[in-house]
Amino acid sequence: MNFFELPNIFQKINLRTVNKLFGLLRKKELRYVIFTVLIIGVYFSDGFFSLSHKKIEKKATTMNFYNESLKINVENPVLDSVVNDKEREQLLYAIENRIVQFLYEIPDYSLIPSLETYLRYSPRLLDEIPSCVPLEKGNYDLRSQFGYRIHPISGGKKKHFGLDFAAPKNKHVFATASGTVVSISHSEVGYGTHIIIKHRFGFQTLYGHLTKVLVSKGQFVKQHELIGTVGASGASTGNHLHYEVIKNGVKVDPIPSLNLKKNILKKLIN
Numbered sequence: 096m097n098f099f100e101l102p103n104i105f106q107k108i109n110l111r112t113v114n115k116l117f118g119l120l121r122k123k124e125l126r127y128v129i130f131t132v133l134i135i136g137v138y139f140s141d142g143f144f145s146l147s148h149k150k151i152e153k154k155a156t157t158m159n160f161y162n163e164s165l166k167i168n169v170e171n172p173v174l175d176s177v178v179n180d181k182e183r184e185q186l187l188y189a190i191e192n193r194i195v196q197f198l199y200e201i202p203d204y205s206l207i208p209s210l211e212t213y214l215r216y217s218p219r220l221l222d223e224i225p226s227c228v229p230l231e232k233g234n235y236d237l238r239s240q241f242g243y244r245i246h247p248i249s250g251g252k253k254k255h256f257g258l259d260f261a262a263p264k265n266k267h268v269f270a271t272a273s274g275t276v277v278s279i280s281h282s283e284v285g286y287g288t289h290i291i292i293k294h295r296f297g298f299q300t301l302y303g304h305l306t307k308v309l310v311s312k313g314q315f316v317k318q319h320e321l322i323g324t325v326g327a328s329g330a331s332t333g334n335h336l337h338y339e340v341i342k343n344g345v346k347v348d349p350i351p352s353l354n355l356k357k358n359i360l361k362k363l364i365n
């Protein structure tokens with residue numbers, strides 16, 4: 096056998112294998128097998144693709160189990176208190192872990208209401224989620240919503256990725272959740288002078304068109320901490336705060352977040 100015979104052998108093998116494969120494929124049964132394997136593959140590949148709404152919802156309902164166990168624990172008159180206390184502690188820890196995992200996975204605010212019952216066990220998590228208004232009550236007027244609108248400067252139809260709060264110049268702007276200031280930018284166009292804060296669970300918030308910045312890059316700020324003042328820097332027709340919430344890299348509608356903390360705390364008191 097010399098060197099030049101090699102390709103011939105491969106051709107023979109390839110042709111034989113290919114013919115065999117096509118022969119098999121012609122069989123009806125095999126098509127069913129391939130179809131079934133594909134369906135099973137898709138079913139078990141959760142997490143491989145982005146998490147579906149339903150799957151996250153399912154996670155919230157599995158938390159009912161913890162709630163039931165907690166009820167049994169609290170109402171149990173048989174177990175001695177040390178064992179009972181320890182079990183309760185473990186259950187609360189498990190609940191918080193679940194909530195944290197859930198908060199990282201949710202794509203926006205639409206599934207948070209299903210967490211309300213459980214957030215009462217660790218309400219301080221609300222300090223780390225953008226869950227309030229970035230301005231003082233009575234100081235603002237919500238002028239522009241999230242979504243498509245006619246742009247006030249260009250006049251064209253454009254998506255607005257945040258909320259516009261009209262407010263007098265120099266009114267205080269507050270962080271809507273605790274986190275780290277990751278960016279402070281000054282620009283003649285776009286958002287003008289703006290701050291970006293990075294929070295836990297994949298949340299970020301952006302505060303645009305400011306006059307003054309009262310924090311520095313890398314600084315840790317608490318929820319409700321003063322970070323800057325309202326202005327009209329950048330592309331702005333008047334004094335207002337442009338506010339954005341970003342979740343896992345995607346700009347989401349901040350509307351459900353504005354009274355989130357207040358509403359959950361209200362329910363906890365009741």
Ligand SMILES: [Zn+2]
Pocket residue numbers: 239255257258259336337338
């Ligand atoms: Zn805006």
